[in-house]
Amino acid sequence: MVTNRINHKWGMVVDLDKCTGCQACVVACQSENNLPINTKDSFIQRRAYEWIRIERYWEGEYPNVKARFIPIMCQHCENAPCEPVCPVFATYHNDEGTNVQIYNRCIGTRYCANNCPYQVRFFNWWEPKWPKTLRNHLNTDVTVRSRGIMEKCSFCVQRIRRGELTVERQEGGKLDHKTMGERNVLPACVQACPTSALTFADQGDETGPVRKYFDDVNEHEHHGDRTTRGYRLLEEMATKPNVIYLKKVDQFPLTNGGNHGG
Amino acid sequence: MSMRPTGKILVLAGVGLVVTVIVGFVMAVVLISWFSNPPFGLGNAPPQPIAFPHTVHAGLPADGGMGIQCEFCHRNVTKGEAATVPAVEQCLFCHITVGGSTESAIAEISLLRETTEDGDPLPINWERVHRLPDHVRFVHEAHIRFFTAPDPNIIRTLINGEETTEPLTVQQTCTVCHGEVAAMSVVKPKAGQSLKMGTCLDCHRENNVPTDCTVCHK
Numbered sequence: 001m002v003t004n005r006i007n008h009k010w011g012m013v014v015d016l017d018k019c020t021g022c023q024a025c026v027v028a029c030q031s032e033n034n035l036p037i038n039t040k041d042s043f044i045q046r047r048a049y050e051w052i053r054i055e056r057y058w059e060g061e062y063p064n065v066k067a068r069f070i071p072i073m074c075q076h077c078e079n080a081p082c083e084p085v086c087p088v089f090a091t092y093h094n095d096e097g098t099n100v101q102i103y104n105r106c107i108g109t110r111y112c113a114n115n116c117p118y119q120v121r122f123f124n125w126w127e128p129k130w131p132k133t134l135r136n137h138l139n140t141d142v143t144v145r146s147r148g149i150m151e152k153c154s155f156c157v158q159r160i161r162r163g164e165l166t167v168e169r170q171e172g173g174k175l176d177h178k179t180m181g182e183r184n185v186l187p188a189c190v191q192a193c194p195t196s197a198l199t200f201a202d203q204g205d206e207t208g209p210v211r212k213y214f215d216d217v218n219e220h221e222h223h224g225d226r227t228t229r230g231y232r233l234l235e236e237m238a239t240k241p242n243v244i245y246l247k248k249v250d251q252f253p254l255t256n257g258g259n260h261g262g
Numbered sequence: 263m264s265m266r267p268t269g270k271i272l273v274l275a276g277v278g279l280v281v282t283v284i285v286g287f288v289m290a291v292v293l294i295s296w297f298s299n300p301p302f303g304l305g306n307a308p309p310q311p312i313a314f315p316h317t318v319h320a321g322l323p324a325d326g327g328m329g330i331q332c333e334f335c336h337r338n339v340t341k342g343e344a345a346t347v348p349a350v351e352q353c354l355f356c357h358i359t360v361g362g363s364t365e366s367a368i369a370e371i372s373l374l375r376e377t378t379e380d381g382d383p384l385p386i387n388w389e390r391v392h393r394l395p396d397h398v399r400f401v402h403e404a405h406i407r408f409f410t411a412p413d414p415n416i417i418r419t420l421i422n423g424e425e426t427t428e429p430l431t432v433q434q435t436c437t438v439c440h441g442e443v444a445a446m447s448v449v450k451p452k453a454g455q456s457l458k459m460g461t462c463l464d465c466h467r468e469n470n471v472p473t474d475c476t477v478c479h480k
Binding site: 102 | 395403404474475479
């Protein structure tokens with residue numbers, strides 16, 4: 001029964017050592033969440049929709065050069081800078097630890113996007129359009145956002161809800177880590193990742209795959225004290241994201257020193 | 263000095279009266295359309311391409327119906343989000359042999375049988391009667407499970423504030439929001455039943471089930 005469901009606290013761990021920058025997560029997200037197709041123009045105008053994006057950094061000088069990738073999605077911050085600035089409570093923190101965007105409440109002030117340090121909120125400047133052949137590919141679980149609405153990664157809340165319902169219907173049970181694993185109740189990006197660089201699980205689950213990283217990062221403020229490779233993006237802003245990144249382990253570091261170019 | 267109204271004041275009063283009437287009319291229209299669902303009952307019972315009397319199919323045998331359960335045709339209602347309208351194949355499952363007894367029934371059923379293309383039945387464009395906005399995902403299955411669960415410890419509050427510990431049948435659950443469809447020859451929404459978010463929230467609060475936005479808005 002929905003009435004006695006577990007109160008989850010979702011968390012994601014991104015292992016940068018495993019990320020190959022293949023963009024499978026980007027494509028999966030795009031099709032799962034009814035994102036309109038980005039055109040060249042929308043990229044040039046910096047109005048492209050990418051709920052998850054791969055940022056690429058070059059290290060070193062040609063030919064002695066290495067590409068570094070970092071997938072960035074909504075960080076679902078505990079102290080989210082986007083939440084207090086919304087005048088209509090269209091974005092808020094729910095009891096599952098995720099930062100929720102309610103499209104029908106949104107009036108499009110764009111304050112949240114301006115206050116987000118991770119640049120992961122996207123404003124619908126136009127009515128979304130799909131080629132005719134793609135109209136039937138839309139996900140019926142996800143609202144098609146109209147013009148004037150802010151949107152962002154939702155940790156695929158529709159998949160979690162569907163998972164809860166399926167477990168309830170078939171077993172009369174609750175969605176916990178075990179049933180999640182059996183039924184693949186995962187965000188689209190996590191499911192699509194060929195190298196399993198992304199891990200999604202309940203932080204409250206003692207034996208879950210993300211718990212130890214969150215414990216470590218929460219307990220040790222300084223990177224040096226940490227026993228895992230975990231860190232958060234822009235940690236100095238104290239936004240306390242529910243996404244943790246694991247540092248890349250470079251077996252063969254560049255000898256000529258890192259040069260972070262765009 | 264006489265207090266007889268001058269022409270100018272009469273004109274002003276007339277203009278004021280007209281403005282008041284117009285503003286009042288607009289406000290009345292806005293308020294009625296806000297509180298009635300659908301506005302002014304427009305499109306309440308849209309004409310269907312084929313007359314489908316629920317009385318004959320779902321009505322009790324005592325009332326001259328077949329007593330077919332709701333979920334026999336609306337198959338997905340206990341399995342998923344949408345209740346779903348049955349495929350034509352399912353209508354033909356019976357109507358390949360059942361031809362109707364009255365003249366009008368025979369005409370409608372032959373209409374159903376003739377909507378085929380190379381022997382395959384074509385889908386019928388039924389008109390939608392109950393409509394929710396696109397940003398709401400109402401899950402029929404979860405609601406039916408809650409009201410039909412055989413657990414006597416759950417106190418279930420119906421939409422009209424009635425409390426019951428007895429599990430309902432699927433048919434009874436449907437009537438909570440949809441009214442007595444089995445007694446309708448033309449389907450229309452339950453009279454006076456709002457399907458606005460406030461109604462959903464009232465029921466969710468009374469039954470102590472989650473009211474998080476992401477339960478319905480995703």
